Structures are given as C-alpha cells and as structure tokens.
Amino acid sequence: MTASDLNSTTWADRPEAGPRTDQQARAMDELVATPELLAELKASSERLETASPQEILRWAVDRFAPRFTMATAFGPEGMVLIHMLAELAPETPIFNLETGYQFQETLELRDEVSRRYGLDVELKRPELTVEQYEAKHGGPLYKTNPDQCCFDRKIKLLHSATVGMHAWTSAIRRDQSADRARAPIVGWDKKFKLVKVSPLANWTKQDVWKMITEQEIPYNPLHDQGYTSIGCWPCTRSVMFGEDERAGRWSGTAKTECGLHALDDESPE
Ligand code: SF4
Numbered sequence: 155m156t157a158s159d160l161n162s163t164t165w166a167d168r169p170e171a172g173p174r175t176d177q178q179a180r181a182m183d184e185l186v187a188t189p190e191l192l193a194e195l196k197a198s199s200e201r202l203e204t205a206s207p208q209e210i211l212r213w214a215v216d217r218f219a220p221r222f223t224m225a226t227a228f229g230p231e232g233m234v235l236i237h238m239l240a241e242l243a244p245e246t247p248i249f250n251l252e253t254g255y256q257f258q259e260t261l262e263l264r265d266e267v268s269r270r271y272g273l274d275v276e277l278k279r280p281e282l283t284v285e286q287y288e289a290k291h292g293g294p295l296y297k298t299n300p301d302q303c304c305f306d307r308k309i310k311l312l313h314s315a316t317v318g319m320h321a322w323t324s325a326i327r328r329d330q331s332a333d334r335a336r337a338p339i340v341g342w343d344k345k346f347k348l349v350k351v352s353p354l355a356n357w358t359k360q361d362v363w364k365m366i367t368e369q370e371i372p373y374n375p376l377h378d379q380g381y382t383s384i385g386c387w388p389c390t391r392s393v394m395f396g397e398d399e400r401a402g403r404w405s406g407t408a409k410t411e412c413g414l415h416a417l418d419d420e421s422p423e
Contacts, residue, residue, distance in 0.1 A: 185320040185349065187342050195349060199340040207353035208238050210339060211323065214351045215243040218321035224248045225312060226275065227256075228263040229384060230362050230373055231325035231354050237371045238353075240271040249315050252277040253307040254284035255296070255386035259376050266372045278315045280307045296388045300409055312346060321349035327362070328355050331400055333410065359399065 185191070198217075202210050214222055224239065226232035226248055239246050250264060264275050280287070287306070288294050295303040316322060322343070328335045343350035354362065366373055376384055380392030382399040391402040400410065 183318055184347055187344075187347070192342055195340050195342055196338075199338040202339045203356070205339075207235070207357065208242060210351060210353035211235070211238055211242055214321060214323060214340075214353075215246065218349065219243060219246065221318065221320035222246060222322070223316060223319045224323045225315070226250055226325065227385065228260050228267075228275075228374060229325060230359075230366060230377065231327060231357075233263075233267075233371050233373055234362055234365050235323060235325050235353065236267060236271065236273065236275075237365075237369060240273055244271070244273060247276065248273060249276040249278050251308050251311045251315070252279045253311075253386050254280070254287075255307070255388055257374075257376060257384065257387050257390075259374050260384060263372060263374055270372055278311045280311055282306075294388065296386070300389060300407065316346060316348055319348060321351060322346070323351045323353060325354055326352050327357055327359070329358055331398075331410065 198213065202213060205213070222243075224232075224235065224246060226236060227250065236248065239248070252261075264277070267273055267275055282290065295306075324337075326334045326337055328337055337352050337355050339353070339355050340349065340351050365371065374381070374384055376392075380394070381390060381402060382393050383403050384390055385403055389403060391405050393399065393402045403410065
C-alpha cells in the first residue's frame, strides 16, 4: 500500500484490521449500511435540505444519541456547532484530534469552550508523542509524507474515538471546496462506517461569521491574522487577499484534505 492510497482506504481494508462481515460489525455494535438504512438517510437528507442547522442537529440527536458525537478542530464552523449543541444537547460527546502539532491558540480555545459553555472537549492523542513519532521516522513526516502523518495522527485517532458511535457531525460547508460541494446533509460515511451529518452544508462563510459576531461566539484569534482555515501549524499558513479560504492548508503540495472528509465517504458500500 502506498501513502497515496491511505486517504481512500477504509479502516476495514487495512491489513491489520481485516475485513469485517455485517454479522461481525453488528456483534461489535457498529451500524451496518443496510439498503434500508441508506434509503432512510437519503430521504432524511433530502427532507433536511431546507432545515436550519439547529433543526438538523435536533434530528441527529433524536435519531442517534447517545451514539452521536462531534469531532472539532475549533474552526469557526465548529465553534458555531458547539454553540448550538450547548443549547440543544450539551451531553453530546465532543472531541478534538490532538495531533501534537496544533497551534497553542487552538488548544486555548478548548479552555474557552469549557469556560463559556461548561463543555469539556476531550483531547484524543495518538499513541506516540511527536518526539517519539519523529524519532521513529527519522524526522517530521509532515515534510516527506503528509498523507501518512495525517493517517497516523488523525484518521486512526478518529476511528478509535468513534468506537461504539453510530453518527458524527461535521462542520463542512459545500462552498468551501469542489470536494465538499457534493456533501449531503446526511450520508453514509463509508470510511468510518458512521452516519455523517453536515448541518452547515448549506451555510456560507458569511452566515458563519454573522452568527459568531451576533452571538459573541469565541473563535481562534489566528483568524484575525489571515489564517482562514486552521489545522496543524506545520501545514497551515495565512492566506493573502483573494486566495481560496483553504489555500493555506498543505500549501505548495497537491494535498487538500487530511482524509477525514474525502470525496467517496458518502457513497454506499
Ligand atoms: S496536518 Fe500536517 S502535521 Fe497535521 S497530521 Fe497532517 S501532515 Fe501531520
């Protein structure tokens, strides 16, 4: 398997995991993408196209809690969803993939969420610290093989963080990139074997910032310094006027996504 295969590989395809039958998946309390479930998700997604993000979240909580979760990198969209969940369903487990390479400002936002909303966002960390990981690979892998680095320090973490869960919410917007333009409101996330709910799919960047301003929702101060999309510090730069909002992610490489929101996620098995 090459590094470029990693982002299109499902967990069950990994040699160490081995493919699981539907029967095994049910025994492990995983959701199985039966034709009935896929039809239900499609119908729900179409019905929710005109719903507000709050209504979509309400539906997701009613349908999947307590097996409904949220992963956040504390971006503006994530902060809006946290704000909504704090009102609608504060018991929803929320976690952050703490790669060890996040900006200090990002980690401090977690403390602000705790102060403002009383919500504890759980930090999920890879097995190896940054020091151990870089020693193992003879240096920082983000320089030579970012797909592998994202796989080891994000994708694997998300798989373990969502064990026992049936659905997760993402903060993606369709107008963020061509890749994301096809995201349904509700779909089957093939890679993670979860229902993926995207309440902000139909929102614009202006919608997000309007709510942040009006509701005084906390946000990452790096946004005021030209960082429109914030990930790990080695793979993020500020953008210049007129550049795409995600132009600062893995700048200078062909990589545009870490693999959490890859194109084929929603396709049925
Ligand atoms: S964004 Fe960069 S540093 Fe973070 S996990 Fe991916 S390659 Fe590694």
